[in-house]
Amino acid sequence: MGSPRATATASCWTRSATWSRAGISWRAMPSDFPDWGRVYAFFRRWRDQGLITEFHDRLRGRVREREGREAEPTAGIIDARSVKAAASVPSVSRGYDGGKKVGGRKRHIVTDCLGLLLVIAVTAANIGDRDAATGLLTRLRRMHRDITLVWADGGYTGGLVDWCRQKLALTLQVVKRTDDMEGFVVLPRRWVAERTFAWLMHSRRLARDYETLPASSQAMIRWSMVTRMSRRLGRPRAAGRR
Numbered sequence: 001m002g003s004p005r006a007t008a009t010a011s012c013w014t015r016s017a018t019w020s021r022a023g024i025s026w027r028a029m030p031s032d033f034p035d036w037g038r039v040y041a042f043f044r045r046w047r048d049q050g051l052i053t054e055f056h057d058r059l060r061g062r063v064r065e066r067e068g069r070e071a072e073p074t075a076g077i078i079d080a081r082s083v084k085a086a087a088s089v090p091s092v093s094r095g096y097d098g099g100k101k102v103g104g105r106k107r108h109i110v111t112d113c114l115g116l117l118l119v120i121a122v123t124a125a126n127i128g129d130r131d132a133a134t135g136l137l138t139r140l141r142r143m144h145r146d147i148t149l150v151w152a153d154g155g156y157t158g159g160l161v162d163w164c165r166q167k168l169a170l171t172l173q174v175v176k177r178t179d180d181m182e183g184f185v186v187l188p189r190r191w192v193a194e195r196t197f198a199w200l201m202h203s204r205r206l207a208r209d210y211e212t213l214p215a216s217s218q219a220m221i222r223w224s225m226v227t228r229m230s231r232r233l234g235r236p237r238a239a240g241r242r
Helices: 004-022 036-049 051-066 129-143 157-169 190-201 212-233
Strands: 075-084 095-097 101-111 119-122 149-152 172-173
Touching: 004 101, 036 051, 036 212, 051 119, 051 212, 075 190, 101 149, 101 190, 119 149, 119 172, 119 212, 129 149, 129 157, 157 172, 190 212
Parallel strands: 075 149, 149 172
Antiparallel strands: 075 101, 095 101, 101 119
16 A cells, blocks of 8 residues: 555546546545545646646657657647636636637647647637737747747737747748638648647536636646547557557
8 A cells, every 4th residue: 555645646647637538526536535635735736836747748758759750849830719618717817709709718729740739828718819829939939949930820910920030030830721712621730739629628627617727727738638648658559650
């Protein structure tokens, strides 16, 4: 038998993954786990100290290397999506996205070319894509110095392109629909980030934003990606792949 502290630590990892995937509340923890308050304390501590982010980023490097790529990416894709927020989310951190007609929060992400998460920010839904992108891309440039190119959709046009080139030495390339496109069309590069959003929605906890703090929302999104990457690493490689 392990120590109570070790048991609580292991339970926190397991519980957080279960929470993001199944969508159950902290207080609904199974009776054979430690008290929910103790496990939540571990989660909160790791969230605030950046340990969840570190664990996520190390797994991402392993997945990239398994796919025959360098651990650090050289290009990314930026996108944003609004999700409804639960009644428990404070009004100060929620808003209304008039374009999508969604009241809640907005998830801003940058992924690599495999769709793996690089940086994330959770804001009120009324925050514009370009407004959030300045801080997001600044963090991206600081954390991933090898990245020099980021693809984006039409919501990131305007002065942001010049700002990225002048302030960050970063090329922001906007991928637009052409005039002859009709109906649904899969656009180059942009579909990668859209697929990542679809992956996140497989976690019931992320179908809405239930978290009081945006930092907890970001941590739960990373937990969802940790689960996906762990399963990806656990699968046997297909014959003929690197």
